[in-house]
Amino acid sequence: MKEQDYERLLNIKTSGKEKLLNDSFHYNVYEPTSYDALALLTEEYNIHSEDSIIDFGCGKGRLNFYLNYFFGATVTGIEMNKYYFEEAIANKKSYLQNHKTKENKINFLCCLAEEYEIKPSDNKFYFFNPFSLSIFIKVLGNIFDSLDNHERPIDLILYYPSEDFIDYLENSTAFNLIKEIKLKELYKTDLNQRFLIYHLNYNNPIH
Numbered sequence: 001m002k003e004q005d006y007e008r009l010l011n012i013k014t015s016g017k018e019k020l021l022n023d024s025f026h027y028n029v030y031e032p033t034s035y036d037a038l039a040l041l042t043e044e045y046n047i048h049s050e051d052s053i054i055d056f057g058c059g060k061g062r063l064n065f066y067l068n069y070f071f072g073a074t075v076t077g078i079e080m081n082k083y084y085f086e087e088a089i090a091n092k093k094s095y096l097q098n099h100k101t102k103e104n105k106i107n108f109l110c111c112l113a114e115e116y117e118i119k120p121s122d123n124k125f126y127f128f129n130p131f132s133l134s135i136f137i138k139v140l141g142n143i144f145d146s147l148d149n150h151e152r153p154i155d156l157i158l159y160y161p162s163e164d165f166i167d168y169l170e171n172s173t174a175f176n177l178i179k180e181i182k183l184k185e186l187y188k189t190d191l192n193q194r195f196l197i198y199h200l201n202y203n204n205p206i207h
Contacts, residue, residue, distance in 0.1 A: 006035045010069055011098040012091040014062040032062040033128055033159055037183055041157070041195050044181050047071040052121040054078060056113045056139060057130025061088035061106075065095050068106050076107040078116050085110035114138035118146035126157045133164040140173065147200075156198040166196070175200045 003015060014032050047053070049072035055063045058077025067073045079085045088108045096103060109116060114135055125143065127136070143154060156175060158165060169175045179197040186193035 001035065003035055006066075010065045011094045012061065012065050013087075013094075014060040014065075014091065031128075032059055035062075035066070037159065037195075038063065038066050040183060041159075041181060042067075042070065045157070045179060045195070045197055047073050047124075049073060051124050052076070052119065053124040053126060054116070054118075054122050055126045056116075057128060058088060058108065059084045061091050061108060063126060064088070064106050064108070065091065068101060069095075069099060072101070072105070074105045074107075074121075076109065076122075078109055078111065078113050080110070080112050082110055114142065116142070118142050120146065120150035120152075122146070123152055124155045124157060126159070127161075127165070128159045129162055129165075133162070133168060136165055137168065140168075154200045156200075158196045158198070159194075160192045161194070161196050169198055173200075 001009070007013060007015060016032075047067055047070075051071075051073045053063075053067060053073055053075045055061075055075060055077045058064060058079050061077050064075040064077050067075050077088055079088060085108060092106055092108065095106070112135075113131060116139075125139075147154065156169070170177070175198040177196060178199045179195075181195040181197070183193040
């Protein structure tokens with residue numbers, strides 16, 4: 001399907017690429033993950049209705065609606081920018097008009113990523129290169145703190161991953177790379193056009 005077909009199906013408006021003024025240099029431009037990329041990801045990586053997925057830097061919420069519609073997953077979008085947060089809330093209202101699902105399976109919070117309190121049920125975390133390494137390290141610290149109280153397997157899903165993120169995960173944590181998903185034609189000209197899936201089966205992680 002084309003992008004506009006997905007938007008009509010989900011009854012949302014998430015297209016476009018934009019950057020608002022006064023954004024912190026720690027946080028990057030808004031650009032949603034393409035629907036083609038999401039389709040490829042979910043063909044090669046399993047998402048379940050029992051999953052609780054956190055999307056850091058969710059923008060207008062595309063990932064949330066896609067994963068809820070096709071897989072019934074609970075997805076929480078974390079967005080620091082009030083404008084994008086309000087767009088996500090408007091999209092949620094539109095989505096729920098056309099699709100029956102539990103309202104609490106799609107959530108959005110307007111806060112800094114590092115301020116989000118990881119819940120015991122949260123088990124998968126999505127990053128589309130949303131912020132600087134220093135913020136990423138703080139978010140990982142919160143995940144580790146949660147694991148200290150509630151042991152469980154954890155996956156990190158990185159799209160268009162930065163070398164800084166990769167280096168930190170592989171040299172400073174116990175996360176293991178379990179899957180690389182390349183975006184076929186795009187990868188030929190841009191080696192960042194890929195997903196990396198890191199897994200942690202909790203057992204005294206380094207942090």
